Amino acid sequence: MIDIKKLDRKLLSVEKPARYVGSELNSVIKNKEDIDIRFAFAFPDVYEVGMSHTGMQIIYGLLNSIDNIWCERVFTPWTDMEKVMRDNDIPLYGLESKDELKEFDFIGFTLQYEMSYTNILNMLNLANIPFKSKDRGNDIPLVIAGGPCAYNPEPLHDIIDLFTIGESEELLPQLMKLYEEEKSKGWNKKSFLELASQMEGIYVPQFYDVIYNDDGTIKERKVLNENAKEVIIKTIIKDLDKSYYPEKSILPYIDVVHDRVVLELFRGCTRGCRFCQAGMVYRPVREKTVNTLYSQAESLIDSTGHDEISLTSLSSGDYSCLSDLAVKLLDKYEEQKVSLSLPSLRLDSMTFDIIERIQEVRKSGLTFAPEAGTQRMRDVINKNLTEEQILGPVETAFNLGWSTVKLYFMIGLPGETIEDVLGIKELAYKVKDKFFQRPKEDIKGNLKINVSASCFVPKPFTPFQWVKQDGIEELYDKAKSLQREIKDKKVSFSYHEPKLSFLESVFARGDRRLSDALIRAWEKGCKFDGWYDMFDFKKWVETFDELNIDPSFYASRGRELDEILPWDFIDCGVTKEFLIREYKNSIEALTTPDCRIVCSNCGVNNKLIGGVCPHVQNN
Amino acid sequence: MCKIISKYSKTGNLKYISHLDVLRFIQRSVKRANIPAKYSEGFNPHMKTSFGFPLSLGNESVGEYFELELNEKIEIQDFILKMNRVLPKEMQILSAEYTDGEESIMARCAFVEYLINIEFDNLDVDSLNDYFEEMLHTGVIYKRKKKNKKNKMIEKEINTRNFIKYLKAKKTSNNKACIEVVFLTTETGSMKTNEFMKLIEDKGFNITYFTIMKIESLDKNMKPILE
Numbered sequence: 001m002i003d004i005k006k007l008d009r010k011l012l013s014v015e016k017p018a019r020y021v022g023s024e025l026n027s028v029i030k031n032k033e034d035i036d037i038r039f040a041f042a043f044p045d046v047y048e049v050g051m052s053h054t055g056m057q058i059i060y061g062l063l064n065s066i067d068n069i070w071c072e073r074v075f076t077p078w079t080d081m082e083k084v085m086r087d088n089d090i091p092l093y094g095l096e097s098k099d100e101l102k103e104f105d106f107i108g109f110t111l112q113y114e115m116s117y118t119n120i121l122n123m124l125n126l127a128n129i130p131f132k133s134k135d136r137g138n139d140i141p142l143v144i145a146g147g148p149c150a151y152n153p154e155p156l157h158d159i160i161d162l163f164t165i166g167e168s169e170e171l172l173p174q175l176m177k178l179y180e181e182e183k184s185k186g187w188n189k190k191s192f193l194e195l196a197s198q199m200e201g202i203y204v205p206q207f208y209d210v211i212y213n214d215d216g217t218i219k220e221r222k223v224l225n226e227n228a229k230e231v232i233i234k235t236i237i238k239d240l241d242k243s244y245y246p247e248k249s250i251l252p253y254i255d256v257v258h259d260r261v262v263l264e265l266f267r268g269c270t271r272g273c274r275f276c277q278a279g280m281v282y283r284p285v286r287e288k289t290v291n292t293l294y295s296q297a298e299s300l301i302d303s304t305g306h307d308e309i310s311l312t313s314l315s316s317g318d319y320s321c322l323s324d325l326a327v328k329l330l331d332k333y334e335e336q337k338v339s340l341s342l343p344s345l346r347l348d349s350m351t352f353d354i355i356e357r358i359q360e361v362r363k364s365g366l367t368f369a370p371e372a373g374t375q376r377m378r379d380v381i382n383k384n385l386t387e388e389q390i391l392g393p394v395e396t397a398f399n400l401g402w403s404t405v406k407l408y409f410m411i412g413l414p415g416e417t418i419e420d421v422l423g424i425k426e427l428a429y430k431v432k433d434k435f436f437q438r439p440k441e442d443i444k445g446n447l448k449i450n451v452s453a454s455c456f457v458p459k460p461f462t463p464f465q466w467v468k469q470d471g472i473e474e475l476y477d478k479a480k481s482l483q484r485e486i487k488d489k490k491v492s493f494s495y496h497e498p499k500l501s502f503l504e505s506v507f508a509r510g511d512r513r514l515s516d517a518l519i520r521a522w523e524k525g526c527k528f529d530g531w532y533d534m535f536d537f538k539k540w541v542e543t544f545d546e547l548n549i550d551p552s553f554y555a556s557r558g559r560e561l562d563e564i565l566p567w568d569f570i571d572c573g574v575t576k577e578f579l580i581r582e583y584k585n586s587i588e589a590l591t592t593p594d595c596r597i598v599c600s601n602c603g604v605n606n607k608l609i610g611g612v613c614p615h616v617q618n619n
Numbered sequence: 620m621c622k623i624i625s626k627y628s629k630t631g632n633l634k635y636i637s638h639l640d641v642l643r644f645i646q647r648s649v650k651r652a653n654i655p656a657k658y659s660e661g662f663n664p665h666m667k668t669s670f671g672f673p674l675s676l677g678n679e680s681v682g683e684y685f686e687l688e689l690n691e692k693i694e695i696q697d698f699i700l701k702m703n704r705v706l707p708k709e710m711q712i713l714s715a716e717y718t719d720g721e722e723s724i725m726a727r728c729a730f731v732e733y734l735i736n737i738e739f740d741n742l743d744v745d746s747l748n749d750y751f752e753e754m755l756h757t758g759v760i761y762k763r764k765k766k767n768k769k770n771k772m773i774e775k776e777i778n779t780r781n782f783i784k785y786l787k788a789k790k791t792s793n794n795k796a797c798i799e800v801v802f803l804t805t806e807t808g809s810m811k812t813n814e815f816m817k818l819i820e821d822k823g824f825n826i827t828y829f830t831i832m833k834i835e836s837l838d839k840n841m842k843p844i845l846e
Contacts, residue, residue, distance in 0.1 A: 005828050011635060012677045018640065023632035025707055253636045253644055305647030305705075336650065337664050 002093045002100055010088060014080045018254045019047035022095035025251040026303060028064045028071070029096055036068040036180055038104040040094050040141075044119035045112075045530070047075045051250065052258035054312070055110060055147065061246030062169055069176055072096040073250075074107075076119040076528070077126065085126060092126040101127035104141045105179065109160070111149035114507035115500065115530035117156065120145075121522040124159075131519055133161045133206055138189050142179075150203075151234075151281055152460045152567040155507050157205035158515035162193060165201050165570055166234030167267070169244050174199065194227040201235035203570070204228060210512050210566075216553055218511065218564040233571045234281070236608055240267065241292045248303035260308035260341065261300040263293050265322075269314035270595045270615060272602075273371070274382045274586050275410065277459035278314055280579075281572045283604040284613040290321045294328055301338060309333070310341045317342075318596075320615075343367075366397050369408040373423025379589040380415055382582070390427070395434045403445030405431060411478045411495070412456040412470035414586065421478045424453065425485045432490055449491045453479060455501035459508050460567045461574065463582035468558040469505045472498045499537040503529065505555040511566040514554075517543050575603035621657075621689040622720040623698060626845045630679045630832075631709040638673035644710075645685060652701040657688040671724040671836055672731075672804060675812055680833035681713065682732070684724045684844055692717075714845050727844055728804055730784055730837040733812060735798040736791075738828040744790045750822055751786045751798075754779040759818060779818070782810040801837070 011017040041060055043050030050056060056073070063071035072094030077085060084090070091100040101107055107129070109120050121131055124143070130136050136143070145156065146164035153163045164171055175196060182192045197204040207228035211219045223230060237243040249261070268285035269278065297309055309329060313319060329340060370390050372378045378385055394405065409424045428451045435447045455475045458464045470478070475498035486493045507514060521543040528534035544551050559565065561580055568576075578601060585592060592600050596615055599605075605613050629641065636644070646666045649656050658664040667688035674680050695715050702712045753759060758780030767773045785801040802810050812831050820826060835843045 009677075009828070017635040017676070018637075021632040021635050023707070023709065251644075251647065253633070253640045255640070255643075302651065305650035307647075307650070337658055 001098050002090055004098060006088055007090055007098075010084045010090075014084055015078065016047075016254055018252075019075065020077065020081060020095070022073070022098075024253060026248040027073075027096060027250050028060070030064070030070040032070070032097070034068065035070045036183070037070070037106070037176055038094075038099075039063050039069060039071040039106045039108060039176075040074050040101055040104045041071055042074045042107050042109045042120075042123060044076055044109055044116040044123060045528075046078055047252075048254070048256040050075045051252045051256045053110070053112070054262045054264060057246050057249045057262075058169065058244065059108075059110075059172065060250070061248070062244045063172065063176070065244070066173060066176065068180070070096070072104075074101065074123070076116075076123055079528075079534075082122070082126065091128055092123055101141065102129060105183075107141050107143050109143070109145040109147075111145050111147040111156075113530055114149055114155075114504050115535075117507060117518050118522045118526045118529055120156070120159065121518060122527045125522075132158050134158075136161070136189075138187055142189070142192075148278065148281065149508075151277070151570060151572060152508065152510070153203060153205065153570075154210075154512050154566045155510040155514040155518065157512045159518075160205065161189075162196055163203040163205070164235075165203055165232050166572075167237050168201070168235065169237055171199070171201050171235050175202070194225060197225070197228045200233060203232045205512075208569075216550075218566060220564070221569055231569055231571050233607070234573060236284075236573075237267075237286070238609070240264075240286050240288045245292075245296055247296070247299040249300055251304045251306075258310065259306070260310045261297060261304060261306045262310050262312055263297055263300075264288070265293065265311055265313040265316055265319040265325075267313070270318065271315055271384065272382055272582070272592055272595060272600065273384075274380075274463040274582055275371070275413070275456060275459075276314075277462050280461050280574050280602075282314065283573055283602065284609060285318075285615045287320060287615070290325045290328065293325055297329060298332075301333070301336075307337055308339050308341055310343060312343060366402050366404070367406040367408065368394065370427060371408065371410050372413060372420065373409060373425070373427050374420045376589055377413055377416060377420040377423065379591050380586050381410075381413055382586070382591050384591055384594060387427070387430070391430060391434055394431050395438075398435050398438065399442065401444065403435070404448045404450075406450045406452070407431065409451065409453045410456045411453045411482070412475050412501075414456075414458075414464055414467045416470075416478075418478075418481070421482060422485060424451065424482060428486065428491050429488070432488065435490075447490045451486065451491060451493045452495065453482065453493070454496040455479075455498050457501050457505045457508055460565070461570075461572050461579070463579050463586055465509065465565065465579065466559040466561060466563075466583060469502065469555045471552070471556055472502050475501065497532060497535070500529070500532075500535055502551070502555050503537070503540060506551045507554075509566070510554050513549060517547055517549055520547060571607070573602075573604035573608045578602040620720070621692050622686055622718050623689065623695070623715050624684060624686045624718040624720070624724070624845060625699075625702075625715040626713045626843075627683050627685065627706075628679075628681045628711050628713055629674060629683050629709065630681070633707070633709040634677055634679045637676055638670070642668070642670060648702060648705050649687060651705040654687070654698060654701060655690045655693065657690050669723060671728055672809075674833060675831075678733075678812055678831040678833055682833050682835035682843070684728075684836060686718065686720060686724060716845065724836075724844065727838050728836045729839040730801050730841060731804055731809070732785075732799070732801045732834040732837060734832045734834055735800065735812070735816075736830045736832075737788075737796050737798065737826045739794055739796075739824075739826050742794075742796070742824055742826070744788050744796050747788050747796070747819070747824055750819070750824075751788060754818070755783055755786055756780065761814065761818060763814065777810065777814070779810065 041056055060071050063069045074094055093100050124131055142161050144162045145160045146168050150163045150165055178195055193204045196202045197207055207225035209222045209224055213219045266285055266287040268282045270285050273279050371383050407428055411421055428449055431449055458467050458469055479495040483493055521540055524539040526539050657667045669686045671684040699712045699715055758778040760776055760778050763775045763777050764772055782803050784803055788796050788798045790796045838844055
């Protein structure tokens, strides 16, 4: 255990010491003597962000439901705490036991966002654990990782011992079982990794090598170890109703980003937006039944006392039993002042009776995500949303009394012209007109339209994985011309930092050669890159210069369709043929229907389910 | 009106939880315990609770108070049982009773009693007590910096004599001692434990480690607000 007395008084000098002490309601303390495997679930961002992550609550509950495993949590200490720890030789520790990370069997990082990679390094360093897998011997914890960014694991190939690809609720317990067996036989890291690499959904990067062409593209991938698979197929949970979901969630004492009960309605999405990685890699759609969700809500409210239930998914309005579920929950919880929230709602699919009922308990702002300003652009990205489908619900919302509206857009989309960019302004102004075009006596409240634009980042396993990202200057030009044009007191405009999106794009589609850049950038002091006030682009530019890496090779280069991509060895179920077809459609601005209407043969059903997708069967 | 006043503890790692967070945590606990709490009217209904003076971050306590309004009367023992079942061991309801609630907890609280355990390598407890006598009778004056209403930094002079009712240190072992102190709480403020510890350290007493436990909030007759 770390020196608690040393920590004790120092903690009072840092901001929000509750981030670093654990002891929350529903956190799990176990007797070390009964434990064979100690697992540190590591979230490479601050406590408040990590504690809002449902995946962490699932894995934490799942692993702790196994008697001989103790899963603890660890987050990235904020800079003030990092300084305290370094000045006082306090190593990074698990929040529950206060034991230093080195004493654990596994450190499992979740990869939610490319810009958190330097935090992974910082956490390993604070734990006195070497960065590179090859420098970590048999007596050092295994460093594993999973989550959405693991679909392109290559930039971390030197650092992580083993990746889990896909959904790991079933895979992780199997991996733990294997570890337990191997440990009892006399531990050898390499032989464990060899056995693990035979499992479906496990990727061990050290068993492969990559050879490059003179132009920097990939020539070929070589399998170095006979146990390793040529292609790694993602794992999925076939029946979410039978899959583990925690009955209790840890209740933080301090305010966190999402402070509420989270119900996961379904996984996957049928919409097929071409920019969206989640919409491709989480296929197929698998819904939970109302009964399952209702009883999960009950136990989670009982165990936390939260006053809000969030119904989440990639597109909650598409849940086939949404109104049934919402009405059931509202009926039960209205009296107890528990409210419902529905993030990720496409308002075209929304029945306003539900929104109205929700509003009875508590009123919040409404968010619409048209993503692009013109119909042509929305067709390119396959948003499948007409202007009427945006303005209609907006008008309904105004009539119901809403007066604050957020509009989300992207700039830098493939094939975008200045007309498309300025179309964002046009659309925002049309929304404004909808507010004032109503009879005078209906106009209540103070209209506020918040328009925000993020910069498009092409992601692996999307139809846009081949396209070039706009350059930093181009993105600035587009953002600034919008800023100039939007001159209305009722409409505010903000945009995402293009430099950050550029870097995100580098790592999203990066290859093995970026591992060293991560380490060098960390050495220069890069951490919390996703935080504006911490992000230091100059250090990144220096890093790439020193290592002779051209970042625009990754971000601003269009790929040929036959180029070997760094993530091609992963099979996410959706075929490359489908992605190419969709890419070609995007160039023609041809839309592809929602796959609840027509199957577009993405291939996920053939590989992962055998037969047709569940949502089609139900219909 | 149904109003319960409760005395509760806040110990262990909960000493790092700020007053505002405690407030929210207790409200959630009331919810988990299915207590028929009363809510305010309006768009953002909130539970009707009120609390005593905020405890400084880093201090533990077995003498914290809050009041809760109810929609219907329930047995006090039932309330305590239900609450303690959902509260962590570091925070437990110690006692509770119905109150007419005419005077707020803060108005009723006139004194606060603390036990401060100190550890040291080399410290003369007798001369520490001499210094305490000085604080009590002659008075030690120090400056407190704070922001005024216009957000400007101002300095305020504090005399320990006006804010300490009782103060004594007892040696408990070779390198440990226990300080018992009773501070006055007045409308114009009170002395803070961290200021008190700083005065001791500034005087040259070298303390290696300490813990602070608030024992009780006392009314003007030096009686605990709730037995």
